[in-house]
Amino acid sequence: xxxxxxxxxxxxxxxxxxxxxxxxxxxxxxxxxxxxxxxxxxxxxxxxxxxxxxxxxxxxxxxxxxxxxxxxxxxxxxxxxxxxxxxxxxxxxxxxxxxxxxxxxxxxxxxxxxxxxxxxxxxxxxxxxxxxxxxxxxxxxxxxxxxxxxxxxxxxxxxxxxxxxxxxxxxxxxxxxxxxxxxxxxxxxxxxxxxxxxxxxxxxxxxxxxxxxxxxxxxxxxxxxxxxxxxxxxxxxxxxxxxxxxxxxxxxxxxxxxxxxxxxxxxxxxxxxxxxxxxxx
Numbered sequence: 001x002x003x004x005x006x007x008x009x010x011x012x013x014x015x016x017x018x019x020x021x022x023x024x025x026x027x028x029x030x031x032x033x034x035x036x037x038x039x040x041x042x043x044x045x046x047x048x049x050x051x052x053x054x055x056x057x058x059x060x061x062x063x064x065x066x067x068x069x070x071x072x073x074x075x076x077x078x079x080x081x082x083x084x085x086x087x088x089x090x091x092x093x094x095x096x097x098x099x100x101x102x103x104x105x106x107x108x109x110x111x112x113x114x115x116x117x118x119x120x121x122x123x124x125x126x127x128x129x130x131x132x133x134x135x136x137x138x139x140x141x142x143x144x145x146x147x148x149x150x151x152x153x154x155x156x157x158x159x160x161x162x163x164x165x166x167x168x169x170x171x172x173x174x175x176x177x178x179x180x181x182x183x184x185x186x187x188x189x190x191x192x193x194x195x196x197x198x199x200x201x202x203x204x205x206x207x208x209x210x211x212x213x214x215x216x217x218x219x220x221x222x223x224x225x226x227x228x229x230x231x232x233x234x235x236x237x238x239x240x241x242x243x244x245x246x247x248x249x250x251x252x253x254x255x256x257x258x259x260x261x262x263x264x265x266x267x268x269x270x271x272x273x274x275x276x277x278x279x280x281x
Contacts, residue, residue, distance in 0.1 A: 012117045018057030019121070019158055022050035026082065026154045030147030040203040043150075044079065050154065051078040054161075061161055063174055078157045084184035085153030087191060091211045092140035093133055093225050098232050099152045100129035102180050105236030106159045109176065109243050118162045125155050138221045156181060165243060172242060172250035179239040179257055183232050186210065186261050190268060213268045216275060 029046040032038045051074060054060065060074040089095035107122035129152065135142035144152075160177030178185065187210045194208045195201065207216075214224045238257060242250045 014057050015059050018054050023151050025050045026150040027147050030150040034145040034147055047079045051075040081157035082153035084188040086149040087188050088184045089149040090209045092138035093136050095149050096129050096133040096136045097229050100126050101232045122159050172247050175254045176239045176243045179235050182235045
């Protein structure tokens with residue numbers, strides 16, 4: 001934060017203040033939830049409030065060019081990614097490691113585009129996540145709880161919004177933050193689908209996450225971590241290529257990621273349903 005204050009442009013201070021205010025609100029809500037179990041509805045309202053603060057400071061999606069639609073998409077993205085990282089904190093070292101890798105690639109992309117505020121924030125988040133990972137890697141001696149995971153998710157969501165690409169059409173640049181954060185997005189989508197199909201509350205905990213399904217397939221916890229880290233790194237490289245490639249390249253990579261995600265979704269859900277049937281039998 002000190003580096004950003006000393007090196008940042010005056011116009012960045014309002015945005016930086018809004019980002020810090022939103023992240024602080026996420027930390028306080030997470031702390032409250034860790035200590036006294038805050039109801040999901042209250043966390044949702046707090047996330048919306050943090051999103052409104054960002055929008056008022058000028059930090060929002062600019063995809064449609066229609067303010068109401070852009071603001072709605074901003075809130076959807078912020079709430080979605082914040083909760084996606086929160087959901088991903090289901091195994092030692094998973095949320096911290098994935099956040100560190102994603103932030104590292106956002107730093108690289110921002111540096112290429114000359115976005116110093118975004119790059120500085122991404123570098124800080126990457127370093128903090130790796131520093132925490134030393135104590136959170138399996139077997140962990142320290143745990144982040146919602147206080148940590150909600151801050152990570154919120155900040156990653158903000159970084160995705162702040163990425164800008166001069167001279168590159170928005171018809172492809174919107175893919176970049178989605179591809180970088182595709183792993184937590186995939187995991188949240190998978191878990192939400194499974195819980196709705198089983199008529200359970202989406203906010204209810206369970207062993208139906210991507211990491212748990214790989215664990216049930218016979219892999220060790222560390223093997224699961226390294227596989228998911230590798231997937232996140234491959235997605236980061238893909239996002240970097242999309243940000244600098246042609247429109248054809250971008251759509252080919254985006255299509256490949258979508259097809260791969262769909263195939264993994266079907267396979268993991270099929271194995272999950274099969275294992276549940278075997279347990280009942």
